[in-house]
Amino acid sequence: MRLRFSRGVITIAIIVVVLAVGVSVGLYQILKRTPLAAPPEASCSVTTPEGARTLLPEQAQIAATIAAVAARRKLPERAVVIAYATAMQESKIQNLDFGDRDSVGVFQQRESQGWGSKKQLMDPVYATNKFFAALVKVKNYRKIPLAEAAQAVQRSAGGYAYAPHETEAKILAAAFTGRVPKSVHCWYPPARTPAPQPRAEEARKQLARAMGSTTITTRKRGWLVAAWSVAHAEKYALSKVGYNGATWVNDLEAEGWQSGSAGARKVELA
Template sequence: MTTRVPRTALIILAIVVVLGGAILFAVYRLLQQAEPYVRGENCQITTPDGTIELDIEQSQVAAVIAAVAARRKLPERALEIAYITAIQESKLSNIPYGDRDSVGIFQQRPSQGWGTVKQLMDPVYSTRKFFAALEKVEGYLDLPLHDAAQEVQRSADGGAYADHRATAIILAGAFSGRVASAVYCWYPPPAKPVKADPGEARGELTRALGAAARKDSWLVATWYVTHAQKYGLRQIRYDGVSWTAENGHDGWQADKSGKSGPMAVS
């Protein structure tokens, strides 16, 4: 004997299925829209030596240090020394306080002749001062990283710099541009639209890197990615790949535009 399902029940079942599908789709769309906010903002740095994450401010500081090193034509080892120092002293943050009158990313002291507080709170200036002092250390490239850092800083505990050697090596390989597409950042969209200002970004880069800022390189591309949020940049294309702010967490992807040529920042 075959039991017939009432037509009304079939209609109700169909409505339930349709509504259920609509609800699932709506939930899916909400999760998609919420994803950038859930992920927050950060940068990932990956080289053959390992992977680490920094917040965006730390990544900007790391990019500035690399740019100043490139301007002075310093080798990657000098960059590693700067990184272990900045990590130990400030965690790569531009802080306006510290032990006694120390300030900035290298915790330099105005009373010891490093410069004024305003000057030392400028990462470009403070990095230049650090490298100028480092270059005066005889044979610094042959010293263990922490010993070279201590020769500049004269810290109460110079051995602490050694704890950051592995991180510094990853950072130096990435931010120097030696390792391609090693750095990417992500962050939620701004509450209000921000007009992209590649010109202002380029000017700030030039202040750190000098005339070399006009040259295409992974150092330059990395600097733009770490400063994209600050200057409202939406896309950086270089070397056949691109990074977009909208999909920042996906990192560098094959450039679908098919365009080749110099770096494009917008």
């Protein structure tokens, strides 16, 4: 038996189909024009028994450099804590090319006060060496209050401002000096194809510039080198850093360091 539909029913059916097609096309165009969610920005995290902090890659790189320079000069962790607190107050641990009057760099040192040329002061290795050279001349800098030690070096208008950064500075120092293993973790968005080749040799040369000898003589020193390498992973296109049975990989889903086969005599980069 043949079913017969009235002209009105057929008209309604056609309208429904047209509307459905129109809605589908409209949704497709909207979705097509809507950008995909932006990937997370590169970042670093520091986790120690004293607490946890999140850093920008630049901040992590500078923090790692300060620790490396301190190791070269055979300075105690207290010196690193003072340097970090000073850098937090002066520049938020960033290599600024501006500041009050002619102040520039991580520690906002001034050319007019004899710290060096602007080009030199914009080099974190040079600036850190100048800071430590002044700090070790401060009598009892290891024992006096942090703000006093920092102010003796900086001679700023508000020397009291360094003290509030001491707790955070201790967290960073525990991690970047290598005293607390596996405490530095970074991630950066993978590059588009073709991916850049790791520049491990260049990374080692730059570390040697800050640290002098990069020979691993103690596990603490090894973890300092490992932390420096992770902090600079994006800069040198590193996707893996291994040391002392643990491996960092550039994986957003990875929670900290993973078990690996790396030995205790060498930090492996890839």
